[in-house]
Amino acid sequence: MKHYFIVIALLLSSTTGSADTLFVTLEKDNAVAIVDGETGQLLNTVPVGQRPRGVAFGKDKTLLYIATSDDDTIQILDTQTLKVVGALPSGDDPELFKIHPNGQWLYVSNEDGNRVTVIDLSNQKAIAEIAVGVEPEGIAISGDGKWVANTSETTNMVHWIDPAEQKVKANTLVDPRPRAAEFSIDGESLFVSSEIAGSLSRLDVASKQVVDTMFFEIAGVDKALVQPVGVLAHPNNEMLFVALGPANRVAVVDIKTMSVIKYLLVGQRVWNLAFSPDMQRLYTTNGVSNDISIIELADLKVTKSVRVGPYPWGLAVK
Amino acid sequence: MKRKIMKRKKELWLSFFLSFFLTQSFANNVDIKIAFLVENMPVQPALSNLDPALTDEGIQGAVLGVKDNNTTGLFTGHSYQLKTVEVPVGGDVQRMFDALLNEGYQYVIVDVQTSMIKNLSAKAEKKDVLLFNVSSTASELRNSGCSSHLFHLIPSEAMKADALAQWMLKKRWTDWLLIKGRDAEDNEATKALKRSAKRFGIKIVEEKTWNFDHDARRTAQKDIPVFTQGMEYDVLAVADVKGLFGEYLTMNTWLPRPVIGTQGLVPRAWHRTHERWGAVQMQNRFYKQAGRWMNDVDYASWLAVRAIGEAVTRTNSINLHEIKDYLLSEQFSLAGFKGVKLTFRKWNHQLRQPILLATPRSMVSVLPHKEFLHPRTYLDTLGYDKPESNCTF
Structure with a gap:
């Protein structure tokens, strides 16, 4: 029993210490894995609702929101006690979501319902349901909070939502099966990955038009297996990281030239990406190999992979 | 409401x-x-x-x-x-x-x-x-x-049969016993299986036609062991599109062998x-x-x-x-x-x-695997490729 307390104390101290902590949703384990980012040590696995996918912290990072898709809700996990303390009315089959810079509005795509639901976090109520295309997926919110972009996988569009009115203001047709969307740090561009086309498009936020499209080519990898999914912009506004799914690589893209600087070999079916808060590391979830990869950002090298459990999907870091 | x-x-x-x-x-x-x-x-x-x-x-x-x-x-x-x-x-x-x-x-x-x-x-x-x-x-x-x-x-039937044959080749289960029904659809399925066998180096050790007219449900235990006796093979490939007897081959063969084709492990679009x-x-x-x-x-x-x-x-x-x-x-x-x-x-x-290979409650594999190489796309390892097709518009 004593040992048990010591272990718990150690775990808690490591999750509250200076090192960063990763929360990784495990789609097929109905759990969240907690990993020390610096050492790559798996600290804990916490049971949550069914089919957890999208995940993000609230403003002060004391609460973690987890889209538990098969429970049709977004669960709220207390990051200190590691207990589920509440649930949000997310609508059917919530998948990816983002929180508006105002810290109050949460935008979630309802994959089965062709909707984006807006939830007010202050009173935990759904305040708007916005009709979008078939199988809404990625959500991106511009740094200034003026635009919410949503991709729909079967309609092949980006829907531009104005948060002031919670309405769709424009639609842009993009390459087949768009997945993630990410605004550039300067807010001038929106990047959208298309899984089936194997492309990354740059949209001009002002005109809402596609201005540039790039494809990925990796020697020795069949083109059909290059399927861009997660996209993450480096705060330096120069680099973009694109997870390439079953190509098992993360592409490092030069934003200016829209060309690949380097491919990083990671685990199988790489899905989503996140930085450590100190910008030392990049983390990836690898769905098929059941692990996460840790990349040192300074020299762009993959240094570790950590087994976390069945089907790691999303991740949030604090 | x-x-x-x-x-x-x-x-x-x-x-x-x-x-x-x-x-x-x-x-x-x-x-x-x-x-x-x-x-x-x-x-x-x-x-x-x-x-x-x-x-x-x-x-x-x-x-x-x-x-x-x-x-x-x-x-x-x-x-x-x-x-x-x-x-x-x-x-x-x-x-x-x-x-x-x-x-x-x-x-x-x-x-x-x-x-x-x-x-x-x-x-x-x-x-x-x-x-x-x-x-x-x-x-x-x-x-x-x-x-x-x-x-x-x-x-096409050919794409489905090719998917099966590719998987069998990967498993190295390359000796097949082929059992077929008697109608036109069964013939078509048989032709496709034989074409795929040839393409992927699979040997059909024997080809037999199911000629029984009675209800297989009642007699499978007696008929099938005898019908499948006397030959050595890796898998039993069946061409019975209507499902008149194929379902009853599994667990009734003389030798313990898996069943593929129209029953058992089946190739499907969905x-x-x-x-x-x-x-x-x-x-x-x-x-x-x-x-x-x-x-x-x-x-x-x-x-x-x-x-x-x-x-x-x-x-x-x-x-x-x-x-x-x-x-x-x-x-x-x-x-x-x-x-x-x-x-x-x-x-x-x-x-x-791609073609899905499934048993009633599990997805076994999705073919083609990327190891099946093709100059255009590996998907063209299934079915009639350009030089093979005699279609002219």
Whole structure:
């Protein structure tokens, strides 16, 4: 029993210490894995609702929101006690979501319902349901909070939502099966990955038009297996990281030239990406190999992979 | 209940609002009429009452496709309508087809017999109508019986057999005992299996025809061990399309051997156990609508409607020639929940697609594996490749 307390104390101290902590949703384990980012040590696995996918912290990072898709809700996990303390009315089959810079509005795509639901976090109520295309997926919110972009996988569009009115203001047709969307740090561009086309498009936020499209080519990898999914912009506004799914690589893209600087070999079916808060590391979830990869950002090298459990999907870091 | 109604109303309002507001950027409001022509066939004598005979096969897939297209249409100003025409057993399919043409239908999904597809496609060429085959797996239609106005959404029997053979080659189960039924469909399936065996270096150690007339349910335990005795093989390949005896081979063979083909491990365009690449969403949407699981014909019908929708959206046109050119162009690609883009083969208009190998409750593998190399795309290791097909338009 004593040992048990010591272990718990150690775990808690490591999750509250200076090192960063990763929360990784495990789609097929109905759990969240907690990993020390610096050492790559798996600290804990916490049971949550069914089919957890999208995940993000609230403003002060004391609460973690987890889209538990098969429970049709977004669960709220207390990051200190590691207990589920509440649930949000997310609508059917919530998948990816983002929180508006105002810290109050949460935008979630309802994959089965062709909707984006807006939830007010202050009173935990759904305040708007916005009709979008078939199988809404990625959500991106511009740094200034003026635009919410949503991709729909079967309609092949980006829907531009104005948060002031919670309405769709424009639609842009993009390459087949768009997945993630990410605004550039300067807010001038929106990047959208298309899984089936194997492309990354740059949209001009002002005109809402596609201005540039790039494809990925990796020697020795069949083109059909290059399927861009997660996209993450480096705060330096120069680099973009694109997870390439079953190509098992993360592409490092030069934003200016829209060309690949380097491919990083990671685990199988790489899905989503996140930085450590100190910008030392990049983390990836690898769905098929059941692990996460840790990349040192300074020299762009993959240094570790950590087994976390069945089907790691999303991740949030604090 | 009340809540549901309220929700519906809200949805309608949203739809109205969106269609009004959003179409401005795409300007035109355009209707696209799609017809679904079904030739009803006499119901097969059921071997068992496990699976109810479906009266809405294919149609449910097309209906879902139209719903999906119309959601996109809200943003593009395109609206899709589906008209289903069922020809009763023994009815005049050609007359119903003519009637559709007279009503101005230019996109017709056909779920009719192979021989009838040939008749209709001759007319389609003359009248400038596109046909979408969603049920015939016949090799003939991908070869000498092909047509410039006919697209195949359903994989051919050859593609399915190639997928099986590739997997067997990977397992190194390369000696097959082939047991076939006696009707024309069984013949077609047998031919496909033998073609694939030859392509992938598989040896058919013996080929036997199932000639028993009685109900296999009662006598399988006695008949099958004797029937399969006296030869050495790795797997038993069966060609019994109607399912008159194939189901009873498993666990009744003389030697302990797995069964593949029309029963046992089966090659499918779609299967209820498929859940990768977003397929869960598709399974859920279909089940919610139809109250049953999606099958190959439903999937092919959904693909047909989506292919038309994709071409209309991208070309922003309903001109038949522009649509057809786009379907065959490099730009066209369809997302079909199989992890790769689906495109048409220019030489016979067959939709390239991976094949699922499944047992009743598990997905065993999705073929082709990337190790099966091909200069164009590994998907072209399935079915009639360009040099093999004798289709000329």
